[in-house]
Amino acid sequence: MAKLPALIRTAPHIERRIHEALTDESRKPSERDGRLGLSQLGDCERNLWAGMNGIPEDKEIEPRILVLFKHGHAVEAHVIDLMRTAGLNVLDRDPKTGEQFTVEDFNGKLASHIDGLVECGKNGFLLLEVKSASEKKFDELLAAGYEAWNPKYAAQLQAYMGYFKLDDSLAVVYEKNTSRIHAEKVRFDPVRFGELHAKAKRVVTSTEVLPKPPEAKSRYCAFCKYCSRGDWCFSPLAGLTFDE
Numbered sequence: 001m002a003k004l005p006a007l008i009r010t011a012p013h014i015e016r017r018i019h020e021a022l023t024d025e026s027r028k029p030s031e032r033d034g035r036l037g038l039s040q041l042g043d044c045e046r047n048l049w050a051g052m053n054g055i056p057e058d059k060e061i062e063p064r065i066l067v068l069f070k071h072g073h074a075v076e077a078h079v080i081d082l083m084r085t086a087g088l089n090v091l092d093r094d095p096k097t098g099e100q101f102t103v104e105d106f107n108g109k110l111a112s113h114i115d116g117l118v119e120c121g122k123n124g125f126l127l128l129e130v131k132s133a134s135e136k137k138f139d140e141l142l143a144a145g146y147e148a149w150n151p152k153y154a155a156q157l158q159a160y161m162g163y164f165k166l167d168d169s170l171a172v173v174y175e176k177n178t179s180r181i182h183a184e185k186v187r188f189d190p191v192r193f194g195e196l197h198a199k200a201k202r203v204v205t206s207t208e209v210l211p212k213p214p215e216a217k218s219r220y221c222a223f224c225k226y227c228s229r230g231d232w233c234f235s236p237l238a239g240l241t242f243d244e
Contacts, residue, residue, distance in 0.1 A: 019063030026066055036204055038103070038112035038159040041196045042152030048203045049210045050229050052109070057228040075132040075174050076115055079181070083172070089119035090128060103163045109204040114160050118170050126185070127160050127169035129153075138175035138182065146171045146184045155196055157186050162193030209238060 040048055051057075083090050092115065094101050100113040117125040131153060133141060140149060147154040157169050166188065173182045202210060212233065215223035219234045232238055 018067065022066040022070070023060065023063055026061060035108070036110045036200060038110070038163065038200075039156045041159045041200060042155030044213055044216070044223075044227065045199050045203050046210045046212055046216075046233060047227055047229050049206060050232060052203060055229060055232055058231045071176075072132055075176070076130045079130045079172055079174050080116060080128075082181070083118070090116050091119075091125075092116035092128075101164070105163070106201065106204045110200055112160075112163075114164065120168075125166065127157070127164060127166045129157055129160065129169060129171050130174070131171065132174045132176050135175055135177040138173065138177075138180060141173055141182060146173075146186055154186070155192070158189055158192045159196045159200075161188040162190070162197065 034052060034054070036048060036052060080090050080092055091101075093099060101117065102111065102113045104111045114127060115130045116128040118128045120126050137149075146157075153171070157171060161167070161169055168188065169186045171184050171186055173184075175181070213223070215221070216233070218224065219230050224230050224233070227233065
């Protein structure tokens, strides 16, 4: 008599409960609501303005993406631990406060924190930024270099360096499939920081809807097709103004 295969006892409710918990958590009010983060400054400023002014996203973030966000935080801690194992002095907390290194501007409407600082001998400290990537994206990074690989990440680094008055940063990218690690220094660009600072000022101080950028050709163009507020942006409602 043929042997019957073992019964696989799956527990799909575990994933379901995780997704439900993360979705519930994402719906709760946060201290970041109504505030701009430096990590966002590479995004479309019209979309950033909308988020600052309470315009909801077209749809909720998928639970799978929320899991990825959680994983990103875990990778950050893992990479910092690996760097310390290698003998590098990494500060992920401000010794004065015991909290993350933070910065605020525009009366608290802009607020952000950094992953940490890496000691670099006589030159003081480098700003540390940790990211994770799939195998495909990691290979693209190796071919292109950090700044060309992801302009949004590059803008984030320039904003951090400008606000923390640092001349150099260390971008560390962890490849999630095979655990490869790429580290790359990025130099501070004061001109780019000036552009980003002006952009932040427009986003947090404008009392009117900011115009579409030139790249926004249509709802489904390359610049806009993944936008979280594209339906609002290309709706007639986005251009309405109201008398006080």
